Amino acid sequence: MPLNRKIAIIDLTTGDIDVKPIPLAVRKQYLGGRGLDAYLLYNHTEKGCDPLGPDNALIISGGLLTATCASATARTHIMAKSPLTGLLGSANMGGFFAPEMAWAGFHHLVIKGKADKPVYLFIHNGSIEIRDAAHLWGKTTTDTQWAIRAELGDEEIKSCVIGPAGENLVRYANVMTGIKNSAGRTGMGCVMGSKNLKAVAVRGTMDINIARPAEALEYNKQFIDQITSAKVNQTQGTLGTPFIWGATNSWGGLRTRNFQYNQCEYADDIEPERLDDIATETIGPHHMTGCFGCQVHCRAQYKIPSGQYAGKYDEGPEYTSQGAFGAMPDCRSAVTVLTGNHLVDQYGVDNLEIGSIIAWAMELFELGILTTEQTDGLELRFGNDEALLEMVHRICTRKGWLGDTLADGGIPAAEKIGNNAFDYLIQVKGMNNLHSDERATPALALNVATASRGSDHLRSRPAIDLYHLPEPVLRKIYSSPIPYEGPLSSEHTDYEGKPWQVFWQENCYMAVDCLGICKYHTVFLGATLPNFEDWPKVIYYNTGLELTPEQIWEIAERSNMVERLFNLREGLSRDDLKKGDMLNHRYFDEPCLRGAPGVVGRTIDREKFSKMIDEFYAHKGLDKNGVPKPATLKRLGLKNEPSHLL
Amino acid sequence: MASANKVLMIDYEKCTGCRLCELVCAVKHDGISNPVRSRIRVIKWEAEGVYVPMSCQQCQDAPCMTGCPAGAISRNESMERVEVDYDLCIGCRTCVSVCPFGAMNFNPIDRKVIKCDLCDGDPQCVRFCDVKAVDFVDADRVGQIKSRSAARRVRTADTRATAIHSDS
Amino acid sequence: MTEETNLQSTAESLRSTRTYGKFRCHNPSCMGRLQPQAGDKQVKCPECGMEFRVHWIRPDFPRIRGPVWDVNRKLAEEALAKKGGA
Numbered sequence: 001m002p003l004n005r006k007i008a009i010i011d012l013t014t015g016d017i018d019v020k021p022i023p024l025a026v027r028k029q030y031l032g033g034r035g036l037d038a039y040l041l042y043n044h045t046e047k048g049c050d051p052l053g054p055d056n057a058l059i060i061s062g063g064l065l066t067a068t069c070a071s072a073t074a075r076t077h078i079m080a081k082s083p084l085t086g087l088l089g090s091a092n093m094g095g096f097f098a099p100e101m102a103w104a105g106f107h108h109l110v111i112k113g114k115a116d117k118p119v120y121l122f123i124h125n126g127s128i129e130i131r132d133a134a135h136l137w138g139k140t141t142t143d144t145q146w147a148i149r150a151e152l153g154d155e156e157i158k159s160c161v162i163g164p165a166g167e168n169l170v171r172y173a174n175v176m177t178g179i180k181n182s183a184g185r186t187g188m189g190c191v192m193g194s195k196n197l198k199a200v201a202v203r204g205t206m207d208i209n210i211a212r213p214a215e216a217l218e219y220n221k222q223f224i225d226q227i228t229s230a231k232v233n234q235t236q237g238t239l240g241t242p243f244i245w246g247a248t249n250s251w252g253g254l255r256t257r258n259f260q261y262n263q264c265e266y267a268d269d270i271e272p273e274r275l276d277d278i279a280t281e282t283i284g285p286h287h288m289t290g291c292f293g294c295q296v297h298c299r300a301q302y303k304i305p306s307g308q309y310a311g312k313y314d315e316g317p318e319y320t321s322q323g324a325f326g327a328m329p330d331c332r333s334a335v336t337v338l339t340g341n342h343l344v345d346q347y348g349v350d351n352l353e354i355g356s357i358i359a360w361a362m363e364l365f366e367l368g369i370l371t372t373e374q375t376d377g378l379e380l381r382f383g384n385d386e387a388l389l390e391m392v393h394r395i396c397t398r399k400g401w402l403g404d405t406l407a408d409g410g411i412p413a414a415e416k417i418g419n420n421a422f423d424y425l426i427q428v429k430g431m432n433n434l435h436s437d438e439r440a441t442p443a444l445a446l447n448v449a450t451a452s453r454g455s456d457h458l459r460s461r462p463a464i465d466l467y468h469l470p471e472p473v474l475r476k477i478y479s480s481p482i483p484y485e486g487p488l489s490s491e492h493t494d495y496e497g498k499p500w501q502v503f504w505q506e507n508c509y510m511a512v513d514c515l516g517i518c519k520y521h522t523v524f525l526g527a528t529l530p531n532f533e534d535w536p537k538v539i540y541y542n543t544g545l546e547l548t549p550e551q552i553w554e555i556a557e558r559s560n561m562v563e564r565l566f567n568l569r570e571g572l573s574r575d576d577l578k579k580g581d582m583l584n585h586r587y588f589d590e591p592c593l594r595g596a597p598g599v600v601g602r603t604i605d606r607e608k609f610s611k612m613i614d615e616f617y618a619h620k621g622l623d624k625n626g627v628p629k630p631a632t633l634k635r636l637g638l639k640n641e642p643s644h645l646l
Numbered sequence: 647m648a649s650a651n652k653v654l655m656i657d658y659e660k661c662t663g664c665r666l667c668e669l670v671c672a673v674k675h676d677g678i679s680n681p682v683r684s685r686i687r688v689i690k691w692e693a694e695g696v697y698v699p700m701s702c703q704q705c706q707d708a709p710c711m712t713g714c715p716a717g718a719i720s721r722n723e724s725m726e727r728v729e730v731d732y733d734l735c736i737g738c739r740t741c742v743s744v745c746p747f748g749a750m751n752f753n754p755i756d757r758k759v760i761k762c763d764l765c766d767g768d769p770q771c772v773r774f775c776d777v778k779a780v781d782f783v784d785a786d787r788v789g790q791i792k793s794r795s796a797a798r799r800v801r802t803a804d805t806r807a808t809a810i811h812s813d814s
Numbered sequence: 815m816t817e818e819t820n821l822q823s824t825a826e827s828l829r830s831t832r833t834y835g836k837f838r839c840h841n842p843s844c845m846g847r848l849q850p851q852a853g854d855k856q857v858k859c860p861e862c863g864m865e866f867r868v869h870w871i872r873p874d875f876p877r878i879r880g881p882v883w884d885v886n887r888k889l890a891e892e893a894l895a896k897k898g899g900a
Contacts, residue, residue: 069673096665103680146693155690178692205682207755213677217670221774226825228776231832231875237776238871250840250866250880252890266883273869273879286777289695290662293669295776297662301695313694440842467838468845473831476824492842523825528832533823593894596864598843600890601897 001209002068002543003027005107008128009044010121012195013054013113017128022107027545028555029637032107033063034090034513035559037079040110041088042562047569051083051187052169052194054114060160060200061108062098063516067208067292068542069216071224072518074099074291076160076177082186082453083194084171084353084409085430087567087579090453091174091188093160094291094299095181097202098516100158104204111197120159120199122152125206133198137167140346141176148201159201163348165396166193171409172353172431176345180299180315181291184350186431186453187409211544219541223530228295232526236298237288242272244525245319248436249327252595253444253466255435256327257382258356258363259426259586262437263594264327269334275317278305278334289315296520304338317341323435324355325389329362330382339389347396356432357406357413358391360425369419376400411578426584428455429572439592440602441465443498446612450502450581452563458519460506464527466492477523478504481532481549493598495608499615507556511535514559558636560620561628565638574613574626581613581626651726653785654762654769656699657795661779663690663697667771674770675760683753685762686771686780699780701771702749702762704728710741710750710761726785727764735759839864840878850876864889 009018022036030036037059044057058080065073076098082089101107105126118133136144141163149157158177166173166189173189174182183189192198210216227233235243248254252263268274279287282303290297304312317325317337325331325340344351358380364370365380372379380387380402394403405413411430414422426433431454438445443465444457451459464477474488478501487497505523508531512522515535523531532549539545539552547555564572573580587604594600614624621632633639668684676683686701704727705711711719711728718734719741721727730741741750741759753760762769764782772782783791839846839859846861850868854876858865864886869879 067669067679069669069679142693179695205680205754207683208679210673210677210679213673217673217770220670224774224776226829229829229832231834234875235871235877243877246880247840247878250878251842253842263886265887268880271880283695284659286659286661288662289697290664292664293666294664295666295774297664297777315695466842468842473828476828480824528825528828530823530825534825591897594887594890596841596843597862597889597893598841600893 001211002064002066002102003545005062005102005208006105007108007110008106008123009110009112010128010130011113012111012115012119012130012197015130019128027064030559031064031514031555032066033061033075033516034077034079034092035510035555035562036108036514037061037077037090038088038559038562038566040108041079041081042566042569044110044112045081049081051081051086051089051191054112054195056081056191056194058111058188058191058195058197059108060101060111062102063514065538065542066107066516067099067102069210069213069220070515070517070538070542071220071227072291072294072296072521073516074294075513075516075518076101076183077513077516078160078175078183078188080188080191081570082431083169083190084187085454087429087570087572088453088563089186089188089191090563091183091185092458092513093175093177093181093183094294094518095158095177096292097158097160097177097181099292100156100204101202102204102208103206104202105206109200111195114194115196118196118198120148120197120201123200123202125204136198138164140164141348142179142346144199145177148199152201154203157201157203159199161199161348162189162192162197163346165347165349166190167198168396168398168407169193170349170396170398170407172350174348174350176348179313180341180345182345182350184352185456187350189348210542212541216538216541219537223534223538224295226528226530227521230526230528233296233520236520236525237296239272239276240288240298240300240316241319242275242317242322245322246272251466252592252599253437253441254327255323255426255433255437257330258328258359258424259437259584259590260363261594262439262592262599264330264332265594267326267332269332270322270326270337274334275300275302275337278302278338281305291518294518296518298520302338304342305335307335307339309339309342312342314338314342314345316345320352320355320435324351328355328359328435329384329388331385331388333385336385336388340392343389343392343396347392349396352434353432354392354395355435356426357395357410358388360410360432361391361402361406363424364417364421367424369421370402370417374417375402378402423585426455426586428581428583429453429579431455437592439587439604440595440599441492442495442604442608442612443492443501445583445587445604445609446498446502446616447505449583449609450613450616452560452567459509460502461524462498462501462505463525464523465498465501467527468492469527473527477527477531481553493602495605495612499612499619502616503619506560507553508532510556510559511552514555515539554636557620558638561632561636561638564620564622564626564628568627572626583609651785652767652782653704653726653788654701654764654772655781655783655788655791656701657779657781658696658698660777661688661697661699662777663688666774667699667780670770670774674765680755682751682755683760685751685760687748687751699771700747700749701780702728703747704762704764709744709746713740713744715740725764725767728761729763730759730761732758835874835876837877840866840881856882
């Protein structure tokens with residue numbers, strides 16, 4: 001049974017390992033994955049703990065449905081207090097790690113303490129071993145994985161690892177598995193590095209009994225048909241996430257040159273179709289790959305066609321690499337994008353954060369806020385492809401004054417650079433924004449401002465707000481499972497009704513993250529994809545747990561509230577530009593210069609934005625300061641903060 | 647029977663490596679999610695991005711069948727498959743060691759050999775594979791499909807060569 | 815649980831609204847339905863005037879590759895001038 005997968009609490013300082021079952025009562029409150037991780041993080045860390053100290057807890061998990069006969073249960077979730085933001089750290093990746101960990105007997109690992117020398121964990125069919133990693137230290141993400149397989153003599157071992165960036169404590173180093181699957185955001189690789197933990201390797205051959213196998217199998221087929229018949233997933237399965245980049249650029253929603261433009265014009269060489277041609281030329285017609293059990297197969301394979309790294313194999317690039325090494329630094333070359341993507345994969349660093357931070361530095365350099373002395377002679381201008389890639393090396397190895405400064409993250413770097421560098425940093429809660437521009441889309445602006453892990457699109461973005469869906473369709477989606485009779489608008493520039501959409505999406509994405517499935521399998525990019533009403537069946541057939549759509553909604557609400565409680569405990573405050581639900585002034589002050597006629601000239605209206613925050617807080621049951629009302633905590637069973645069952 | 651004369655056709659170039667075939671195979675046969683229970687296995691070279699699903703070829707002159715000391719393996723002509731009679735099987739795993747494809751597997755939990763039975767004519771790996779890296783086709787069509795695909799490659803190369811020629 | 819299996823969920827019921835062979839204008843305030851003819855390389859939205867390059871994922875499956883940049887720039891500059899911007 002998926003429900004009998006265990007939790008292991010591992011102390012790297014003492015070597016103690018405590019394995020426990022997960023009580024059904026906790027499952028019914030948080031399901032698994034991100035929700036249960038939030039509960040564990042709250043309980044296993046003290047207020048104000050040092051994110052890079054032994055008291056931080058690194059939590060690695062699969063979801064409730066991981067490795068069951070449900071579709072695309074590939075996601076691994078990683079949580080800790082973030083060394084980038086000082087608030088909630090949380091990152092999610094695809095691949096094959098979490099299912100293997102479930103077959104090895106575990107759903108959640110809580111890793112505390114700090115090893116006195118580099119180690120890695122090997123988890124095999126219920127046993128956990130702390131092993132020496134001296135020989136792995138310094139290796140790239142892929143070399144580390146292959147070396148572990150060779151050492152243990154099993155090609156089926158799956159590992160999540162850090163690369164040199166994590167070892168060097170780059171504050172936005174990520175955790176990776178496979179060639180490019182990355183738990184990218186909030187510096188979870190930096191936390192691993194701080195614990196001297198190079199990798200977690202898993203191998204499992206333990207049964208997961210399916211509660212109702214025949215029904216689970218049939219329903220899985222039906223579920224997959226619903227997903228693969230969506231045009232958005234057929235496009236995704238051909239062009240990968242670059243197609244979203246292309247579409248976003250089409251209308252003017254793409255962050256370009258840090259935040260100077262909202263469209264990257266004449267960028268034909270980095271358009272999805274061009275990248276697809278390169279994949280076809282270097283790999284062949286069948287160059288799409290995917291994560292465990294998923295029929296969307298949204299990840300391209302490619303070889304770098306020319307340049308210093310010509311012939312290197314990698315996967316992707318995704319939207320964020322087109323942003324990081326394309327639109328943001330205004331380098332419109334496919335080879336640069338593919339090379340940048342390869343470098344971040346090898347170093348193990350968040351492509352989104354590093355791309356944002358380099359583009360920010362480029363703007364500062366052009367404004368004269370950064371000098372050639374500080375860049376060690378590097379002409380860090382927009383459009384300088386070589387300088388861009390050089391900065392990736394410098395940051396990941398902390399080379400030079402600027403490399404070392406930028407490796408500490410945006411806010412500390414802004415303080416060190418001084419002048420008004422901070423004004424140009426497009427961040428929320430200390431984390432940079434996705435390479436999208438939300439000035440013409442109040443709903444999306446509200447989403448990035450309030451996302452629990454800092455500026456982020458995967459926490460509550462109502463992406464379908466851009467589809468101009470008829471109001472009855474919007475109402476059908478957004479008034480289930482909880483009735484909603486307030487306003488809803490098909491127009492993306494409106495403010496009315498958007499807080500509800502963001503609230504609904506926040507619960508939808510939390511549920512998905514608790515179940516351990518992919519967001520391309522729910523209402524993210526496609527309006528006709530499964531959500532609350534579809535999940536009870538898949539949960540019941542696979543686990544035997546009987547839950548209604550309303551109960552799943554409540555679990556998601558509760559889990560989101562625990563994340564909120566964690567952030568409040570660590571200093572979240574509504575209007576704080578560095579630790580709050582607030583946007584950079586440029587959203588309000590600088591109009592969009594490009595894009596569709598209705599987008600040009602747009603800014604976010606401060607007053608209406610503040611009213612959206614009020615409404616969003618009201619939906620969540622928070623007061624005007626963003627603090628949960630006592631009645632809300634009582635309703636969600638959190639009156640005494642999360643209980644300590646685990 | 648619908649399966650008569652049909653065989654599994656694997657085109658590894660199409661495989662995305664997702665391993666859904668392994669999952670549904672195990673669930674279909676044992677009601678359990680566990681790849682070691684799967685009759686089909688995706689072998690991967692992840693560093694190069696190459697994935698090859700491996701399954702029983704249902705050989706005419708099957709080495710597992712000729713090698714079985716207990717006479718437990720036989721060919722079922724109506725189903726076009728090679729079968730294990732578990733009442734006769736002694737669990738010696740000779741079949742595992744002689745299979746040239748590694749398609750005879752040993753399930754370490756139930757301690758018995760397992761192999762593809764084509765799901766009695768409706769192979770679930772085929773049903774679930776969106777890209778049809780695993781397909782179920784008439785035996786005589788396999789060669790035809792392969793040669794058509796090879797011919798297309800030759801033709802594309804030729805067209806390209808002609809284009810280059812006329813460019814210069 | 816079993817009684818409900820034949821009822822359609824919201825997602826399932828919306829499946830019939832999908833339209834293959836067409837796409838929608840990328841201007842998010844317009845989203846007019848556009849249906850290019852087989853093989854068309856460019857399409858102009860009759861509703862808002864934006865022009866797009868077309869890519870064919872399959873012979874029956876077109877998508878917008880991106881704007882026709884010169885037209886896009888001209889429309890943006892006109893709109894900006896009208897709004898009294900730079």
